[in-house]
Amino acid sequence: MPESELKVGHFDSHDHSQEEHPQLSIEKVDIQVRNLIEAILTNRTDFLGNGLTAEVYIPEESEKICFKICCYREVLGKNPPKSSIRTTTTFEPSHPKYGYHSPDTEGTFLQELHTLSKEVDIPNPCCWAIYKQTDDGDTYSTKELIYVLAMERLDAVSIKDVIEKRAVLPTTFNFETFFKKLRVFISKMHEKGIYHRDLHEGNIMIDDNGNPCVIDFGKAARGFGDDVYDIDYREGGQLRKGKLTSDEEYVNQVERLLIKHMTKDTTV
Numbered sequence: 001m002p003e004s005e006l007k008v009g010h011f012d013s014h015d016h017s018q019e020e021h022p023q024l025s026i027e028k029v030d031i032q033v034r035n036l037i038e039a040i041l042t043n044r045t046d047f048l049g050n051g052l053t054a055e056v057y058i059p060e061e062s063e064k065i066c067f068k069i070c071c072y073r074e075v076l077g078k079n080p081p082k083s084s085i086r087t088t089t090t091f092e093p094s095h096p097k098y099g100y101h102s103p104d105t106e107g108t109f110l111q112e113l114h115t116l117s118k119e120v121d122i123p124n125p126c127c128w129a130i131y132k133q134t135d136d137g138d139t140y141s142t143k144e145l146i147y148v149l150a151m152e153r154l155d156a157v158s159i160k161d162v163i164e165k166r167a168v169l170p171t172t173f174n175f176e177t178f179f180k181k182l183r184v185f186i187s188k189m190h191e192k193g194i195y196h197r198d199l200h201e202g203n204i205m206i207d208d209n210g211n212p213c214v215i216d217f218g219k220a221a222r223g224f225g226d227d228v229y230d231i232d233y234r235e236g237g238q239l240r241k242g243k244l245t246s247d248e249e250y251v252n253q254v255e256r257l258l259i260k261h262m263t264k265d266t267t268v
């Protein structure tokens with residue numbers, strides 16, 4: 001018989017009303033997460049978006065919340081039973097290059113940053129859950145791990161969606177103001193000792209007022225200075241040293257991509 005374990009936790013909201021930033025009561029989280037997992041498996045819930053590690057869903061109960069889910073499955077041995085869980089990532093959570101934070105760590109970054117700036121929106125986190133299931137048979141063993149982060153759903157479109165023409169730029173969008181606000185936010189965040197480390201066009205969004213939103217702190221790190229971008233990772237059995245793209249360089253790249261997209265668009 002498979003054994004399962006579910007851990008859940010809450011992020012306290014200090015300065016926002018319940019209404020503005022919906023919270024789930026801790027008693028309800030357990031059942032909500034189980035329902036959600038069931039709903040995802042049977043496609044009964046609305047899909048919002050995905051990246052390299054996660055899928056993000058809107059629960060039936062509230063459009064103001066979304067759930068970021070990372071499902072990881074490890075199979076050892078022969079003839080394992082079919083999975084009841086759809087895998088969203090092949091990256092091990094502990095992988096030094098691609099590994100992602102547990103949802104409580106990711107949510108803690110959101111909690112610390114969502115009040116940092118009035119001009120750049122960061123989703124307010126609600127709660128997290130970690131669901132583990134292990135099944136040891138005679139010839140196999142399977143390990144399944146689901147990370148869930150429930151957070152405020154932003155009414156925004158990602159720059160990636162705009163560039164790939166799944167969304168249009170809000171009419172309020174002003175190029176210079178947008179990137180100025182984003183750069184001010186990044187330097188404030190760095191002064192606080194937090195580095196995003198994955199600030200590509202899929203993780204920067206634009207809200208209805210044309211303001212920047214930053215999401216996905218799954219690779220964020222604490223520290224000061226350029227060393228925070230250093231990583232050690234394994235490739236072909238060899239330990240290698242590498243450097244992640246800096247937050248500033250990512251913003252420069254995103255800016256160039258958007259200029260290219262906008263100039264192409266106006267000349268068509």
Ligand SMILES: Nc1ncnc2c1ncn2[C@@H]1O[C@H](COP(=O)(O)OP(=O)(O)O)[C@@H](O)[C@H]1O
Binds near residue numbers: 048051055056068203
């Ligand atoms: N709080 C949110 N509000 C609205 N959309 C979101 C939110 N979080 C994620 N998304 C959508 O889901 C996508 C994937 O989420 P993300 O956290 O970037 O996952 P990954 O770690 O796999 O890149 C995003 O690109 C965005 O479109």
Ligand SMILES: [Mg+2]
Binds near residue numbers: 202
């Ligand atoms: Mg992402």
